[in-house]
Amino acid sequence: xxxxxxxxxxxxxxxxxxxxxxxxxxxxxxxxxxxxxxxxxxxxxxxxxxxxxxxxxxxxxxxxxxxxxxxxxxxxxxxxxxxxxxxxxxxxxxxxxxxxxxxxxxxxxxxxxxxxxxxxxxxxxxxxxxxxxxxxxxxxxxxxxxxxxxxxxxxxxxxxxxxxxxxxxxxxxxxxxxxxxxxxxxxxxxxxxxxxxxxxxxxxxxxxxxxxxxxxxxxxxxxxxxxxxxxxxxxxxxxxxxxxxxxxxxxxxxxxxxxxxxxxxxxxxxxxxxxxxxxxxxxxxxxxxxxxxxxxx
Amino acid sequence: xxxxxxxxxxxxxxxxxxxxxxxxxxxxxxxxxxxxxxxxxxxxxxxxxxxxxxxxxxxxxxxxxxxxxxxxxxxxxxxxxxxxxxxxxxxxxxxxxxxxxxxxxxxxxxxxxxxxxxxxxxxxxxxxxxxxxxxxxxxxxxxxxxxxxxxxxxxxxxxxxxxxxxxxxxxxxxxxxxxxxxxxxxxxxxxxxxxxxxxxxxxxxxxxxxxxxxxxxxxxxxxxxxxxxxxxxxxxxxxxxxxxxxxxxxxxxxxxxxxxxxxxxxxxxxxxxxxxxxxxxxxxxxxxxxxxxxxxxxxxxxxxxxxx
Numbered sequence: 001x002x003x004x005x006x007x008x009x010x011x012x013x014x015x016x017x018x019x020x021x022x023x024x025x026x027x028x029x030x031x032x033x034x035x036x037x038x039x040x041x042x043x044x045x046x047x048x049x050x051x052x053x054x055x056x057x058x059x060x061x062x063x064x065x066x067x068x069x070x071x072x073x074x075x076x077x078x079x080x081x082x083x084x085x086x087x088x089x090x091x092x093x094x095x096x097x098x099x100x101x102x103x104x105x106x107x108x109x110x111x112x113x114x115x116x117x118x119x120x121x122x123x124x125x126x127x128x129x130x131x132x133x134x135x136x137x138x139x140x141x142x143x144x145x146x147x148x149x150x151x152x153x154x155x156x157x158x159x160x161x162x163x164x165x166x167x168x169x170x171x172x173x174x175x176x177x178x179x180x181x182x183x184x185x186x187x188x189x190x191x192x193x194x195x196x197x198x199x200x201x202x203x204x205x206x207x208x209x210x211x212x213x214x215x216x217x218x219x220x221x222x223x224x225x226x227x228x229x230x231x232x233x234x235x236x237x238x239x240x241x242x243x244x245x246x247x248x249x250x251x252x253x254x255x256x257x258x259x260x261x262x263x264x265x266x267x268x269x270x271x272x273x274x275x276x277x278x279x280x281x282x283x284x285x286x287x288x289x290x291x292x293x294x295x296x297x
Numbered sequence: 298x299x300x301x302x303x304x305x306x307x308x309x310x311x312x313x314x315x316x317x318x319x320x321x322x323x324x325x326x327x328x329x330x331x332x333x334x335x336x337x338x339x340x341x342x343x344x345x346x347x348x349x350x351x352x353x354x355x356x357x358x359x360x361x362x363x364x365x366x367x368x369x370x371x372x373x374x375x376x377x378x379x380x381x382x383x384x385x386x387x388x389x390x391x392x393x394x395x396x397x398x399x400x401x402x403x404x405x406x407x408x409x410x411x412x413x414x415x416x417x418x419x420x421x422x423x424x425x426x427x428x429x430x431x432x433x434x435x436x437x438x439x440x441x442x443x444x445x446x447x448x449x450x451x452x453x454x455x456x457x458x459x460x461x462x463x464x465x466x467x468x469x470x471x472x473x474x475x476x477x478x479x480x481x482x483x484x485x486x487x488x489x490x491x492x493x494x495x496x497x498x499x500x501x502x503x504x505x506x507x508x509x510x511x512x513x514x515x516x517x518x519x520x521x522x523x524x525x526x527x528x529x530x531x532x533x534x535x536x537x538x539x540x541x542x543x544x545x546x547x548x549x550x551x552x553x554x555x556x557x558x559x560x561x562x563x564x565x566x567x568x569x570x571x572x573x574x575x576x577x578x579x580x581x582x583x584x585x586x587x588x589x590x591x592x593x594x595x596x597x598x599x600x601x602x603x604x605x
Binding site: 123 | 393453
């Protein structure tokens with residue numbers, strides 16, 4: 001069983017905040033100009049890998065989700081640094097990066113991220129040809145479809161348990177119209193229309209409500225999933241720590257009893273989700289819907 | 298591990314590219330949209346080299362932009378008679394548990410005279426290439442190609458043409474097209490640069506989606522990539538943190554004024570977006586683009602665009 005999360009900067013690597021997690025994806029894949037982004041600072045990246053090692057965590061490297069040709073050499077360089085530092089695997093959202101990394105770093109374990117658009121088992125098998133061992137299926141897929149993907153490919157599947165869902169990516173930062181880079185993306189920037197709420201972090205728009213699967217952890221484990229993600233890329237330390245602890249507890253309860261007995265857990269999570277919960281894609285409905293007993297929002 | 302299909306030249310061997318496409322003399326080709334028989338005729342009359350059509354339920358845009366399947370044979374005959382090529386935009390990812398329905402239909406469409414397909418799932422691309430080695434295969438803009446390595450990945454999967462996103466600059470096209478082997482590069486002559494990168498948005502299905510069983514598979518009319526229209530929810534009047542109200546930014550693009558730059562950069566095809574356009578509008582847009590390319594021709598331009 002692996003519970004992992006995301007960390008963009010060296011400052012965020014702290015034993016308390018990361019205590020619930022087994023592994024961490026390093027770097028901000030959506031913006032090269034994000035302050036302190038480990039993908040733009042090879043020295044800090046190497047130190048981050050060392051710190052995770054000392055904490056007994058597995059260290060994975062994330063990579064830019066939408067690189068242009070001119071940005072590829074820098075990615076090659078940062079991957080080389082990570083490999084030298086002992087990184088356990090590299091996550092790529094971009095098909096071209098998977099092509100390049102498979103060629104230039106033979107034997108490197110590759111993970112396909114959420115923007116790699118894994119919709120079909122045929123697509124997943126194509127990635128497997130390049131040495132990809134773990135995939136994050138596209139968020140639009142339902143759990144039944146993901147079950148099929150897992151069975152048909154034999155690949156390890158990462159399921160997001162909690163966090164704001166990335167819904168779209170652009171190369172043109174939306175926030176530059178409203179403030180200076182990089183300060184503007186440090187603010188919480190919510191988009192609203194009717195009762196719809198989204199969070200804009202510049203180059204990516206996220207769901208406003210948090211994807212929340214705490215009521216379904218037992219079912220996910222019973223379906224055979226063992227690798228879980230808590231999305232915390234743009235969240236604070238308290239969110240990363242507390243949400244991680246709650247899901248660690250849910251996983252341990254599942255292991256002990258065959259069910260989460262999780263009635264109290266949604267309430268504890270709600271304190272960190274001002275816009276409520278969602279999980280609809282997993283259940284074949286609109287992504288923003290919530291399926292479960294807890295009252296979202 | 299297949300190790301990335303063995304680099305640039307390896308991609309050529311795996312792609313199994315078909316022998317020819319429209320404009321095999323090296324001149325850039327025009328890829329025109331059509332949502333009806335009349336639009337197909339208009340595109341051909343104006344000088345399109347490739348006409349692409351969609352089929353309701355199998356193509357983005359829903360029923361408005363889809364050609365009735367019964368019109369496919371006559372459209373194929375029209376296109377062939379004009380010496381052009383007919384491509385089918387199958388840019389909806391099929392229900393992965395009902396792929397047999399897809400293969401059955403595809404066999405019928407190919408038998409009707411379709412020259413090529415536009416696909417946006419890279420796994421499906423490889424499988425179609427294996428089953429139909431002679432068919433033209435275009436990696437849709439939804440495949441998300443942005444860089445040179447993307448192009449090589451998609452070539453290895455079986456694409457002979459790769460579409461780059463609307464609004465990409467000629468300098469970037471040159472970097473993607475590169476030198477040596479690679480598939481043909483297609484750019485948007487006219488289209489919309491939407492807020493998010495093509496193929497990297499699932500906002501619509503997040504906000505509003507239903508599942509509809511149809512013909513042995515499941516469509517999701519709230520998701521463009523999964524069988525319907527996206528509804529352009531990005532164009533709603535969003536409140537931007539109390540600082541402004543308006544849609545997510547998008548831009549209409551036309552590259553007619555820089556055709557020479559794009560051709561020099563390696564663009565082989567110019568695509569016009571809009572299978573829902575009325576026939577008269579299709580005719581005007583193709584004529585404009587044809588006129589621009591003819592001016593380029595008369596200027597003695599050297600064509601560098603690769604064609605498979």
